[in-house]
Amino acid sequence: MPATLTSPPGTADVAALKDRAHELRRLQMTMTRGKGEGYIAQGLGIADTLAALYFHELRHDPADPDWPDRDRFLLSTGHYSIAMYAVLAAAGYLDEDELPTYGLNGSRLPMSTFDITPGIEVVGGSLGQCLGQAVGMALGLRLDGSPARVFCEFSDGELDEGSTWEALMGGATFGVDNLVALVDCNGIQADGPVTVAIEPVADKLTAFGWDTREVDGNDMQALTDALAASRERDGRPKAIVLRTTPGSGIPSIVARPRAHFIRVTDDEWAGFMDELEANR
Amino acid sequence: MTSTPVFGQTRGMGELIEVADKETVLAPFGTELAALGRERPEIVALTADMGRYSDILPFRDEHPDRFWNVGMAEQNLIATSAGLAKVGKIAYCTTYSVFVTRRAYDFVAIACAHSMANVKIFAGMPGLMNGYGATHQATEDLNMMRGIADLTIIDPCDATELRQVVRAVADIPGTVYVRLLRGHVPVELPDSYEFIPGRAARVRQGDGSVGVISTGYMTGRALDAAQAATGSGVDAGILHVPTIKPFDTEAVLEFASAHDRLVVAENHKKTGGLATLVTEAMFDAGVLRPVIRVGLEDGFFECGSQEYLEAKYGVDLPRVLRAIVDGV
Numbered sequence: 001m002p003a004t005l006t007s008p009p010g011t012a013d014v015a016a017l018k019d020r021a022h023e024l025r026r027l028q029m030t031m032t033r034g035k036g037e038g039y040i041a042q043g044l045g046i047a048d049t050l051a052a053l054y055f056h057e058l059r060h061d062p063a064d065p066d067w068p069d070r071d072r073f074l075l076s077t078g079h080y081s082i083a084m085y086a087v088l089a090a091a092g093y094l095d096e097d098e099l100p101t102y103g104l105n106g107s108r109l110p111m112s113t114f115d116i117t118p119g120i121e122v123v124g125g126s127l128g129q130c131l132g133q134a135v136g137m138a139l140g141l142r143l144d145g146s147p148a149r150v151f152c153e154f155s156d157g158e159l160d161e162g163s164t165w166e167a168l169m170g171g172a173t174f175g176v177d178n179l180v181a182l183v184d185c186n187g188i189q190a191d192g193p194v195t196v197a198i199e200p201v202a203d204k205l206t207a208f209g210w211d212t213r214e215v216d217g218n219d220m221q222a223l224t225d226a227l228a229a230s231r232e233r234d235g236r237p238k239a240i241v242l243r244t245t246p247g248s249g250i251p252s253i254v255a256r257p258r259a260h261f262i263r264v265t266d267d268e269w270a271g272f273m274d275e276l277e278a279n280r
Numbered sequence: 281m282t283s284t285p286v287f288g289q290t291r292g293m294g295e296l297i298e299v300a301d302k303e304t305v306l307a308p309f310g311t312e313l314a315a316l317g318r319e320r321p322e323i324v325a326l327t328a329d330m331g332r333y334s335d336i337l338p339f340r341d342e343h344p345d346r347f348w349n350v351g352m353a354e355q356n357l358i359a360t361s362a363g364l365a366k367v368g369k370i371a372y373c374t375t376y377s378v379f380v381t382r383r384a385y386d387f388v389a390i391a392c393a394h395s396m397a398n399v400k401i402f403a404g405m406p407g408l409m410n411g412y413g414a415t416h417q418a419t420e421d422l423n424m425m426r427g428i429a430d431l432t433i434i435d436p437c438d439a440t441e442l443r444q445v446v447r448a449v450a451d452i453p454g455t456v457y458v459r460l461l462r463g464h465v466p467v468e469l470p471d472s473y474e475f476i477p478g479r480a481a482r483v484r485q486g487d488g489s490v491g492v493i494s495t496g497y498m499t500g501r502a503l504d505a506a507q508a509a510t511g512s513g514v515d516a517g518i519l520h521v522p523t524i525k526p527f528d529t530e531a532v533l534e535f536a537s538a539h540d541r542l543v544v545a546e547n548h549k550k551t552g553g554l555a556t557l558v559t560e561a562m563f564d565a566g567v568l569r570p571v572i573r574v575g576l577e578d579g580f581f582e583c584g585s586q587e588y589l590e591a592k593y594g595v596d597l598p599r600v601l602r603a604i605v606d607g608v
Contacts, residue, residue: 068368072367114394115395121366122366122391122395123390123391123394123395126386126390126391128355129355129359129386129387129390129391130359131359132355132356132358132359132360132362132363132387132391133359133360133362133363133366133391134363135356135359135360135363136359136360136361136362136363136364136365136366136367136371137363137364137366137367138363139348139360139363139364140324140363140364140366140367140368140369141367143324143345143346143369144367144368162355163353163355163356163359163387166350166351166353166355166356167356167359167360169351169353169356170350170351170353170356170360173350173351174348
């Protein structure tokens with residue numbers, strides 16, 4: 001049983017969490033070799049956040065995925081599935097041996113997340129749908145007097161969706177301070193750089209009534225500090241704007257001009273793994 | 281050809297008005313939901329700024345801690361309802377049919393139906409039910425919603441049935457779309473009537489010459505028309521189909537086979553709704569009978585009184601009577 005199951009998280013062991021993030025990157029690259037393609041850049045970018053959540057901040061129990069008082073993590077960007085499967089395997093929800101089935105026919109680990117996978121709370125991928133569900137979950141848990149919190153990841157691209165702003169207004173109106181929004185601002189979407197004028201994201205969230213912090217999403221100390229600060233129950237929903245680097249941990253992927261969907265040949269793969277080890 | 285203008289009074293927001301020779305029940309949806317909420321603490325309710333116009337306020341007044349108004353945000357209404365369902369609640373939510381179908385369709389499909397989320401959508405002003413024009417007339421809602429897998433669709437006839445549906449949907453697994461009747465809702469069905477999810481019900485026995493297959497409040501109209509038709513020596517049977525999905529194919533085929541000719545009546549376009557389901561089932565099974573479809577043609581409809589629009593677009597009582605008696 002993880003130490004975080006029944007007690008609030010204590011001081012973060014940043015070095016250990018960095019090791020966890022490295023493990024998540026390694027697992028993702030292993031899945032990439034099997035499939036040869038995927039949303040790797042985003043997955044590498046969000047790896048530190050997932051490590052901080054699943055190995056420090058979340059109260060959860062991989063042996064009991066339906067525990068009613070578990071904290072919920074909702075991944076809105078279903079195409080980050082490769083990162084989710086990595087963390088679910090590392091945390092014990094999935095067997096690591098299953099990871100090579102990522103994206104293959106008949107697999108429980110599809111290219112976009114569905115709630116058929118152990119540990120996946122909602123269907124992601126239809127972007128703009130998860131934050132509203134997170135608000136509803138937070139309302140229901142609060143109604144029950146549950147100590148559980150809800151963490152909802154979504155991306156800067158999803159700020160294009162009007163429904164995201166509906167949910168932001170709803171969360172503030174209902175004062176769900178058991179909800180933490182994690183906005184992955186990696187600056188890319190399907191057609192290239194984020195298109196419409198979404199900045200300044202943190203100022204907008206603050207103006208919408210969210211208790212907002214902004215951090216380097218690949219800085220583990222900053223991440224864990226922001227998560228700790230977001231535990232306050234003051235009647236305001238929490239938001240953390242994560243400035244992440246697509247491909248973080250592998251400079252050759254960071255350097256790719258078109259990083260939304262990446263193909264990795266077998267020849268490239270070994271080099272990427274060398275870079276990953278050199279940059280840990 | 282220019283038609284002569286007919287000036288009549290409109291009424292607001294799908295509210296049914298008291299009819300001289302009909303017993304009515306005021307706001308059966310909200311009063312029944314409030315009562316059910318007393319028995320089942322897991323029931324919560326939401327609206328998107330349509331509390332008053334969906335009759336849900338009795339629940340809010342009795343259970344204010346379990347009620348949320350998300351404002352004019354129908355996508356968020358469905359998403360928030362789905363979230364509540366996914367932490368163990370049964371979420372009843374209301375808005376107008378046009379907004380949940382046309383605006384929040386993807387949310388109903390993915391956030392709700394795909395996960396079999398316990399969200400019960402009561403959609404106001406389904407079909408042609410008000411004089412506010414195409415913006416408020418959900419004349420293709422059945423067609424749209426039947427395209428969503430794992431979604432249950434119910435079109436109640438009257439107050440008697442609606443009250444039973446309010447209770448029944450709590451125990452139907454997954455997401456349910458109900459066509460709401462509000463205001464002074466008439467009583468058309470007998471006290472002995474029992475709504476069974478997924479089942480059609482024979483509500484009038486005829487002599488086998490003409491059979492009417494109907495859903496929603498058009499069943500009330502069919503009952504009135506069948507009674508009137510006896511004056512012309514026609515004794516029509518009526519099969520009421522309250523559950524559009526899953527469709528009771530077996531009952532429809534049995535009824536169709538037992539009649540010489542059929543009338544299908546619905547508060548919906550003639551395509552994509554009940555008539556399409558009936559004729560698909562008959563064709564697949566090789567049950568061939570003449571069928572007259574009483575419903576709306578494809579188009580957007582203008583503003584005007586309910587009575588004016590129903591007469592103009594062919595879903596009023598005289599139209600049903602003509603189909604039964606004259607076979608046209």
